[in-house]
Amino acid sequence: MNAKEVKEILDSAKKNDVFLMEAVWTRFFPASVEIRKLLAQGEIGEVKMVGAEYGVPLFHVPRSDQKDLGGGALLGLGISCLQFISMVYNREKPESIQASGICLETGVDESVAVILQYSKNRMAMFTCSAGVHLHGEAFIAGTNGIMEVLSPMWCPTALVVNEKVTQYPVPEPSLPLNFTYSTGMRYEAEEVRQCLLKGNETSAFCLL
């Protein structure tokens, strides 16, 4: 849950020569692949602003308000917004971060809003809440248009590029699912398989 722990995992993976990747399944959906392709092609011009929001009442789940169990809005939900912004800006580090939020008595965040400033006058912002429902949508605004990821942005199946909607349906499930679009897990699994076949130690699309 912190940088020290991540470093331990990284060191251990290196020492033992094993594959390690952060399990951000969102990155491997066909819609995410398309976003990266369109951005690289300059489809919406120069990107100036990225935004995302994600809110789900979560505090009925016992661990979600416990600090030592990684509770709170940012770690539980905001991470989906942050990974999106990080993907769009090619893992560039922001020049400044401003954040403000609401804290529960247990010491975890109920809601957080964050503004990030990047080089070349680019911005990003996101809002997450474990207290109230927010639409899980994201957008990328450029000098030549806007690209939107419809809800749920964390397992994206619909992109809107300058008002043109394209659907990217996930495979039909053969058994009942516990979570939204769980069959989309196969995209991440396939990426790991490809990395292992090539002998890579991590995925280029999900670097730690």
Place this chain on the structure above:
Amino acid sequence: MNAKEVKEILDSAKKNDVFLMEAVWTRFFPASVEIRKLLAQGEIGEVKMVGAEYGVPLFHVPRSDQKDLGGGALLGLGISCLQFISMVYNREKPESIQASGICLETGVDESVAVILQYSKNRMAMFTCSAGVHLHGEAFIAGTNGIMEVLSPMWCPTALVVNEKVTQYPVPEPSLPLNFTYSTGMRYEAEEVRQCLLKGNETSAFCLL
């Protein structure tokens, strides 16, 4: 454009015993009246978060990048977001404001993102840009659901309350319009008429 100038206007109106109201036409659209009614009824429970965004490339208009002419994103566009938040929170003053943005060489803001904290653990945030297009939408998230104002939120004609869409069409124009939904100006004009008939010195829905 600043508090001193507003005070001069207020003093002059009082001294001369004339009607004065800030011309926020958005407040008088039937959709805005409905929002206030639904909030008062507790339709979405206790409001916890309000958000809005508005972005239009504006810098081809000469005055929009001139500081002494009131240029920039916040004064030109952000004000529509702020008035929405202020309406939802009944003109309560925020307890804290965090803002970050991009400044042009002329000294005006190209883009701004703002996070506001209110009493009782309530929040608001908005983003505005005079450099790129952003969807002009707003939302109000409560403990019992979410209310959305579809674009254009500054002259609202469609509300979504817990996924149920209701349209509030403006009157048909009898002549070509220069601006979006200009016939919606009549709602504000009617409010002023009613205030004048009653001898009020301002409107209760648009206090300075």
